[in-house]
Amino acid sequence: MKIAIIAHDKKKDDMARFVTAYQHIFKLHQLFATGTTGLRIQNETGLPITRFQSGPLGGDQQIGAMIANNEMDLVIFFRDPLTAQPHEPDVSALIRLCDVYSVPLATNMGSAEVLVRGLMNGDMDWRKIVKKEEE
Numbered sequence: 604m605k606i607a608i609i610a611h612d613k614k615k616d617d618m619a620r621f622v623t624a625y626q627h628i629f630k631l632h633q634l635f636a637t638g639t640t641g642l643r644i645q646n647e648t649g650l651p652i653t654r655f656q657s658g659p660l661g662g663d664q665q666i667g668a669m670i671a672n673n674e675m676d677l678v679i680f681f682r683d684p685l686t687a688q689p690h691e692p693d694v695s696a697l698i699r700l701c702d703v704y705s706v707p708l709a710t711n712m713g714s715a716e717v718l719v720r721g722l723m724n725g726d727m728d729w730r731k732i733v734k735k736e737e738e
């Protein structure tokens with residue numbers, strides 16, 4: 604599965620801990636991330652990650668493009684709901700595209716736990732069928 608990992612600055616510590624805790628699962632999948640989040644995760648876990656631009660420089664939109672092309676299976680996006688982001692429209696657009704394409708999205712650690720455990724149990728296998736139908 605292709606998984607996008609994104610965290611706003613105040614949530615990057617949480618994301619680093621989360622990916623480290625579940626690296627036995629993440630290492631079985633293809634990881635993508637916005638620039639700064641990806642670098643941090645790469646440095647802390649050693650997992651291979653395709654990194655896009657930093658979020659404010661277009662990284663959210665690059666991940667959004669993958670969603671629109673049905674190339675992303677799961678998005679884990681630890682948003683900071685207490686800090687205004689200069690690229691808030693990009694953040695909203697990414698979340699909107701997840702809803703448009705029914706791509707599972709976790710915006711906090713509580714829901715991310717459920718999705719990653721679901722991934723481990725094969726609950727996300729329906730994505731393979733969706734992708735085959737598109738071919």
Ligand SMILES: O=C(CO)COP(=O)(O)O
Pocket residue numbers: 609610611612636637638639640641656657658659662663694
């Ligand atoms: O701003 C972000 C998502 O909206 C995250 O971008 P970085 O991973 O580059 O900090």
